[in-house]
Amino acid sequence: MCGIVGIVQQRETKIGKTIIEALTKLEYRGYDSVGIASISDGKVMITKDEGKISEVAEKIDIDSIQGKIAIGHTRWATHGPPTKENAHPHTDCNGEISVIHNGIIENFQELKEELLKQGHVLQSETDTEVIPHMIEQLVKKENQSLQEAIITTVRRLEGTFAICVVSSLEPDRIYCAKRDSPLVIGINSDRMFCASDIPAFLEHTRKVVLLHDDEFVTISSNGYEIIDFNSMKKIVRKPYTVSWKPEMAQKGGFPHFMLKEIHEQPNSLADYIRIDQPSLIKIAEKIHNAEKVFLLAAGTAHYSTLTGENLIRKYSKKPATSIISSEYEAISGLVDENTVILPVSQSGETMDTIMAIKHARELDATVLSVVNVIGSTITRYSDEVLYLYAGPEIGVAATKTYTAQTLSMWDIGLEVGKISGELDKSEYDSARELYRNIPTVIRQTIVRNESRANHISSWFAKKSSSFFLGRGLNLQTAKEGALKMKEIAYIHSEAYPAGESKHGPIALVEEDYPVVFVAPKDHTNKRMIGSIMEMKARGATAIVVIEEGDKDIEELGKWKFEIPKGYSETLSTIPFAIPLQQLSYYTAMRRGCAIDTPKNLSKTLTVL
Numbered sequence: 181m182c183g184i185v186g187i188v189q190q191r192e193t194k195i196g197k198t199i200i201e202a203l204t205k206l207e208y209r210g211y212d213s214v215g216i217a218s219i220s221d222g223k224v225m226i227t228k229d230e231g232k233i234s235e236v237a238e239k240i241d242i243d244s245i246q247g248k249i250a251i252g253h254t255r256w257a258t259h260g261p262p263t264k265e266n267a268h269p270h271t272d273c274n275g276e277i278s279v280i281h282n283g284i285i286e287n288f289q290e291l292k293e294e295l296l297k298q299g300h301v302l303q304s305e306t307d308t309e310v311i312p313h314m315i316e317q318l319v320k321k322e323n324q325s326l327q328e329a330i331i332t333t334v335r336r337l338e339g340t341f342a343i344c345v346v347s348s349l350e351p352d353r354i355y356c357a358k359r360d361s362p363l364v365i366g367i368n369s370d371r372m373f374c375a376s377d378i379p380a381f382l383e384h385t386r387k388v389v390l391l392h393d394d395e396f397v398t399i400s401s402n403g404y405e406i407i408d409f410n411s412m413k414k415i416v417r418k419p420y421t422v423s424w425k426p427e428m429a430q431k432g433g434f435p436h437f438m439l440k441e442i443h444e445q446p447n448s449l450a451d452y453i454r455i456d457q458p459s460l461i462k463i464a465e466k467i468h469n470a471e472k473v474f475l476l477a478a479g480t481a482h483y484s485t486l487t488g489e490n491l492i493r494k495y496s497k498k499p500a501t502s503i504i505s506s507e508y509e510a511i512s513g514l515v516d517e518n519t520v521i522l523p524v525s526q527s528g529e530t531m532d533t534i535m536a537i538k539h540a541r542e543l544d545a546t547v548l549s550v551v552n553v554i555g556s557t558i559t560r561y562s563d564e565v566l567y568l569y570a571g572p573e574i575g576v577a578a579t580k581t582y583t584a585q586t587l588s589m590w591d592i593g594l595e596v597g598k599i600s601g602e603l604d605k606s607e608y609d610s611a612r613e614l615y616r617n618i619p620t621v622i623r624q625t626i627v628r629n630e631s632r633a634n635h636i637s638s639w640f641a642k643k644s645s646s647f648f649l650g651r652g653l654n655l656q657t658a659k660e661g662a663l664k665m666k667e668i669a670y671i672h673s674e675a676y677p678a679g680e681s682k683h684g685p686i687a688l689v690e691e692d693y694p695v696v697f698v699a700p701k702d703h704t705n706k707r708m709i710g711s712i713m714e715m716k717a718r719g720a721t722a723i724v725v726i727e728e729g730d731k732d733i734e735e736l737g738k739w740k741f742e743i744p745k746g747y748s749e750t751l752s753t754i755p756f757a758i759p760l761q762q763l764s765y766y767t768a769m770r771r772g773c774a775i776d777t778p779k780n781l782s783k784t785l786t787v788l
């Protein structure tokens with residue numbers, strides 16, 4: 181949801197190139213337009229255009245963007261279409277103050293009317309453009325310093341923002357402020373960075389300072405200074421070193437981040453298993469002691485919480501309910517001090533989830549989160565955090581973080597089961613053994629199904645609609661498979677409980693209609709045969725995802741994906757998701773889709 185970056189260097193260089201490289205690492209956040217403001221000869225120079233970073237980079241002369249200081253923006257349009265006029269940076273009337281912004285200014289209409297009355301001329305339809313004009317007004321008409329004017333301005337903003345400001349009035353620094361949108365600082369010996377996310381500067385430095393809400397930062401070649409913009413108190417915060425390596429934010433020989441991230445799963449899951457997190461037991465204890473447990477998440481992360489809800493219920497007999505974050509209102513009346521809220525999020529910045537957490541905290545609920553990005557907003561609102569340790573995920577479609585989320589749900593479910601006494605020791609121990617085997621199963625699953633996915637995709641790519649059917653826990657897998665197919669390959673795909681599909685959806689089935697059946701060899705297996713027969717009788721073409729050697733179902737499918745033995749029934753949601761990731765990837769390839777940056781999407785949705 182918009183990526184922002186700023187650089188302050190000791191020496192003047194072709195800074196446009198460095199900004200474009202950094203923005204490329206943030207492209208997952210938005211890719212509707214791109215813009216840069218650099219300071220050259222004390223003046224603000226703006227270069228911007230609509231389109232993806234690679235398209236804009238071809239149109240503009242990047243090498244001509246020189247200087248010691250620059251800020252850059254990649255946009256996910258909210259207010260106003262993705263045009264050059266609406267591209268950031270936005271400036272004041274004289275082009276002296278330039279601003280980039282991630283977030284939404286909710287009171288921008290009222291602020292805009294005020295500015296228009298004062299004689300300001302605004303060029304775009306964006307909410308952001310009010311910011312440079314408000315700063316200009318305070319500097320020019322009220323004689324405030326640039327710093328004072330920015331602080332006065334951000335105090336008046338309602339909504340969410342991470343902003344960076346450069347100005348010819350003080351050409352040696354970048355001013356930043358944030359509330360509810362992410363902003364981090366990166367430090368190396370001759371350059372300072374600020375950015376929406378760490379991958380933007382990971383190839384330059386691993387020394388990071390996380391900024392908190394309502395903080396204002398001055399970044400110059402001498403370093404950084406943080407103040408609380410409400411109390412004006414100075415904040416001392418030392419950098420820490422992230423363990424992520426620069427190559428984690430590069431494609432490493434794969435054509436797309438998505439394929440790289442699919443292939444990283446054996447390692448990311450092994451990392452999650454290897455890293456002992458004391459928070460796990462604390463989380464399990466708190467869930468055990470709670471009266472009510474609500475798991476909160478959006479999109480793919482929500483599907484992982486369906487495993488959490490199921491396993492907490494199954495292993496500890498405690499009622500747990502999974503809620504889509506934006507539907508939190510449905511349960512908000514039930515939340516109190518005896519409630520545990522368990523948000524699950526890759527980015528830790530999803531606004532629907534954050535808003536629900538904030539409300540639950542006001543009601544004294546305990547917040548226990550599962551997050552990938554260390555130090556992200558959700559972690560700061562949490563009483564305990566379990567990290568996914570999946571490394572940076574750059575492809576917009578969640579893959580490795582989905583399997584890590586699902587594994588973490590399993591981890592939590594097992595521990596709650598143990599503490600509650602409902603899960604006996606031998607059951608627990610054998611479940612843990614299968615759990616440790618999961619990276620191996622995933623490695624074999626990827627290898628076994630890669631060329632199959634590629635082959636089947638040549639047929640699937642010609643389809644305009646499909647069903648993904650599952651039963652029990654693997655309804656979650658079907659939902660995730662359908663979401664991947666929609667978002668990456670733009671093929672309408674609907675997931676349904678297999679048994680429910682006869683109550684309506686089956687009316688859509690016609691000759692050669694694609695239906696993907698997620699059919700592990702568990703207690704749902706026999707009933708799945710019935711569902712496949714029903715669909716085939718109406719002309720559907722069945723693609724079956726089965727355990728190796730499951731002949732009964734294999735012979736019903738035109739095509740099959742095979743999962744090696746070695747997973748348990750409850751763990752099946754992890755390996756069974758893999759071929760569906762691969763199928764959507766190869767189908768999207770054949771349809772010529774922008775796999776890592778699908779249309780209309782952003783990886784981090786910081787709006788409601």
Ligand code: F6R
Nearest residue numbers: 479480481525526527530577578
């Ligand atoms: C789908 C996808 C999204 C996210 C959702 C939540 O592939 O990536 O559906 O899962 O936007 O994002 P996080 O996990 O960052 O809260």
